[in-house]
Amino acid sequence: MTATVTCDYAKVQSILDGHGNDPARLISILQAVQAEYRYLPEEALAYVAEALNLPPARVYGVATFYAHFALEPKGRHVVKLCDGTACHVRGSMPILEAIRKRLGLTGEKVTTDDMAFTVETVSCLGACGLAPAVVIDEEVHGQVTPEQAVTLIEAIIEKDKEASHV
Amino acid sequence: MKTQDTLIVDGREVAIEGEPNLLELIRKAGIEIPTFCYHSELSVYGACRLCLVDIEGRGIQASCSARPESGMVVRTRTQEIREMRKISVELLLANHDMDCPTCPKSRSCKLQDLAHKLGVDKVRFKRTHKPKPVDHSSPCLTRDPNKCVLCGDCVRACYEIQGIGAIDFVGRGTSNQVMPAFGKDLNQVECVGCGQCAAVCPTGALSPKREVNQVWRDLENPAKTVVVQIAPAVRAGLGEFFGSEAGATCTGKTVAALKALGFDQVYDTCFAADLTVIEEANEFIQRKTAGERLPQFTSCCPAWVKFTEQFYPELRHHLSTCRSPQQMFGSMARELLPNMLGVKNEDLVVVSIMPCTAKKFEAKLDKFIDADGVADVDHVVTTQGLARMIEEAGIDFANLPPESFDMPMGFRTGAGILFGASGGVSEAVLRYAVEKISDMPLPSVDFHQTRGEEGIREVNLEVNGMMLKLCIVHGLANARTIAEQVKAGQCDYDLIEVMTCPGGCVAGAGQPVSIGRQTIRQRAQALYNNDKTVQIHKSQDNFEVARCYSDCLGDVGGDKAHKLLHTHYQNRRAVINQANSCKGAPALAPTQATCAACEKCGAAV
Ligand code: SF4
């Protein structure tokens, strides 16, 4: 089950006000909305469109154009695997396979059912010296092997378990 | 003395005469440059790269996006350019379903045409096409993304001409597609069904919904009596499918073809348009005299009506309560014909031939279907659809001897015929209203001020000391401008005529795929000429309509007329808000939209 966030109209409106309700600043508005919800909920996009007097299809078009924007809710932990040239050559694909296998994910299904993990690939993190690199929750891990990557994931799962027992 | 600026195209000198881009100039010189994404009425997009030309000293460029400059030397068909164009078309074909023989656009498809003309004899690239679901949700259109070439013509038509933007580009790179917001179906978004996107689409990716199979079935069924009405614009377009010049009317042949197809009675929507004129002009005079709910908006265009209900529900009480001619015809047919033809209502099938895709949506509205599920109008076939039926039946249209309409609903005046052109409704209403207000026969039935092509036109006239201020609008982007003014209380018009399609119904999306303004102009002219050739020009002189009032309807605007010929409007914004908006978004205050007669019938609005 995907837990969609219920969009708070007042919050979106305050973001819009913060940007002077200016359609020319749509991209920054969407960034701010995404910072709030970790993705762009449909109802928030529809609201932004209505408020800025833009067709919803145009706002949706912008939101789907940039890889930075997520249209689906993401998991609590985001794993970004670099598939830039350097990482690819040094074996990022086996790492991706191993992580996906451990979490039961595929190229189409990128978020676990319990909303714990989202696994995505990115094109070049700019950390080629560390290739192959993986970023988990904003922390960069360099020169990882598939086994090490799985260990990192398992450590997070353990930690989450403990936290929920407390 | 200023010498004429010129440039050289394929070795010939061509004068620069203010063409906005090189493409137009080259076409003026009689050289056809292939394009997908160029449309003279839309903004320049420059994406398809078919219009490439070689400009000396600058290399190969898109001619749609280059300005003509004095002294340029341009080549349009070098080996290199021809090869590049071919490759572009091959790439499109590699990502196309290529189900061409069964495509609704077959034979009028630009991709097919260009592949042929550019000599593409095989596709050298690996097929990458993956089937995508076809969107059948709209009653007006079919959207088949498998045939889309991403030219964006539809996106710009919907946004620039109609001011709506119901569809747009989504995603990027290889996953780029044209679709409604959030990947929804067309009937779940703000689309008004006007079909102007389909009218500009070069392929079969957007096309009018086909309804001919249902009609064939009813024609075959001996238990059914099938009657048909044809809209004014159809007679000014159908002939183009069968080799006539644009602007030729083919009323008699159309009637003959419909009879040959097996329709039991062939009637004219213009008869119903005459009824509309009388009801609408009468409503107008009342509202004008009382100073109530002005300006009055015309209501014969269902795409405009939906636009108002959805974007300006607070203005919907400005809409005339008159049904459109199509629906007036439907309810009158259900009222009169069972008796007249000796059939049961459920065995009577009412078909309309329309230039329009939005009429399909209108005919399916709940309010026009009775409790037993019998619709006032059963099937709506476009002019294109009728052409298909005529071809399928093997009828030699060009050589058909003309026949005449059946009575009484085939009797119409010139006023009814004008409904197919922008300004025509206003002119028809003036022919009635001015005579009525001044209580004198009109010196001339022509109101030339109403005619023209400007997207927003004003007409002012004084009748018996009363000033009448009219505004004639076509294209919904223009209508939006005017609606905003009305909302802000900034305009003092008495009557606003709106037609969604640029040029009016003659340019409807169900008409033959039109090549541009000139064709539309000729079709409109055909209707004005047609008005000249009929004997009667004012709806109030239509004696068959007069007989309808005396035998059936009673008073103009009376209770029975109200029941059969008028309607109410809903707030569609509420629905859209619910579907799309956030919790806590301010709800729109409901507005009253009743006339005296509505109050009597207790309509819930
Ligand atoms: S039918 Fe009209 S409103 Fe609907 S998508 Fe096409 S152009 Fe836009």
Ligand code: SF4
């Ligand atoms: S649907 Fe038609 S008009 Fe729209 S982008 Fe595709 S091919 Fe072009």
Ligand code: FES
């Ligand atoms: S017509 Fe010039 S790029 Fe498409």
